[in-house]
Amino acid sequence: MVGDGILKGMAETARNFFGSYVSKDRLVTLQYPEQRDPPIESARSFPFLVFDGADWQQGMRCVACQICEKECPPKCIFIEKSKDKKPDAYGKPQFFPATFNIDISVCMSCQICVEVCPFDAIKMDVVTDLSSADRFGGLLLDRQRLAKSDEYYNSIHPTEAAAVDARRAAEQARQAAKAKAAAEAKSDAEAKLAEATPAQPAIGEPQ
Ligand code: SF4
Numbered sequence: 614m615v616g617d618g619i620l621k622g623m624a625e626t627a628r629n630f631f632g633s634y635v636s637k638d639r640l641v642t643l644q645y646p647e648q649r650d651p652p653i654e655s656a657r658s659f660p661f662l663v664f665d666g667a668d669w670q671q672g673m674r675c676v677a678c679q680i681c682e683k684e685c686p687p688k689c690i691f692i693e694k695s696k697d698k699k700p701d702a703y704g705k706p707q708f709f710p711a712t713f714n715i716d717i718s719v720c721m722s723c724q725i726c727v728e729v730c731p732f733d734a735i736k737m738d739v740v741t742d743l744s745s746a747d748r749f750g751g752l753l754l755d756r757q758r759l760a761k762s763d764e765y766y767n768s769i770h771p772t773e774a775a776a777v778d779a780r781r782a783a784e785q786a787r788q789a790a791k792a793k794a795a796a797e798a799k800s801d802a803e804a805k806l807a808e809a810t811p812a813q814p815a816i817g818e819p820q
């Protein structure tokens with residue numbers, strides 16, 4: 614029948630329109646910003662810096678190697694490496710970014726910085742409502758604004774973050790075992806050297 618498709622389309626539209634008043638599945642309008650859709654795990658907006666523990670400065674994973682700065686296609690990352698090292702969240706002395714800025718008005722969310730980082734220190738956020746009337750100060754995020762905890766990372770990308778945490782834990786266990794083996798080997802070598810060295814007679818004793 615001529616117009617059959619139009620009638621079917623209108624019926625579907627009417628079903629969705631009236632259904633949206635009674636069916637939760639059809640309530641597509643949220644009272645933003647009070648109400649928000651739950652984050653989608655595969656979504657990505659702009660990068661953030663992950664820190665371990667409670668102190669964002671001490672726990673920051675970034676060691677200011679500057680690989681992401683070099684690889685960022687639009688060059689919107691700016692890093693200044695610290696002059697000295699300080700203990701990280703595990704007590705290991707590390708360099709850290711004295712300055713770490715990302716201009717998110719330039720960032721194109723390509724995720725290349727995340728892929729090249731050898732330390733799992735930078736990840737993609739899912740927050741999108743970052744608009745600001747201050748074009749320069751408002752969209753140039755410094756290290757404090759970029760710093761977010763590993764718990765936050767786990768909350769927005771649970772599958773990916775769990776894999777990263779497992780990999781990091783395995784690497785830390787491997788390094789601890791290696792350090793222990795090296796310490797034991799050193800201690801054995803010192804004991805063998807002590808055994809092989811003849812005792813020196815005390816001063817005044819006949820030789
Ligand atoms: S997501 Fe892409 S454009 Fe944005 S900071 Fe990372 S590398 Fe640069």
Ligand code: SF4
Pocket residue numbers: 674675676677678679680681682692729730731732733734735
């Ligand atoms: S975020 Fe990663 S790649 Fe970038 S400077 Fe820090 S450790 Fe290096």
